[in-house]
Amino acid sequence: MDYVEGRLPPTVHARLEQHLSTCQDCLRSLATYKETVSLLHSLDEADLPVELRLRLRAFLDRGSES
Secondary structure, three states: OOOOOOOOOHHHHHHHHHHHOOOHHHHHHHHHHHHHHHHHHHOOHHHOOHHHHHHHHHHHHHHHOO
16 A cells, blocks of 8 residues: 555665566556555445445554554
8 A cells, every 4th residue: 555655665665666577466466456446436435335334444444553
């Protein structure tokens, strides 16, 4: 998440970029993550079932604590 949002320190970002240049598995994971985030942003919160909305909110809240 920090990589996608540009919040990594420059040295860590550069090392990750270097790794991504040779690791197809990580590139696929990154693409899937970006696509998931994009899809979630395109949804209206009211479209989500209540249980899913609560679980997503809890997940996002945990991520913002780090």
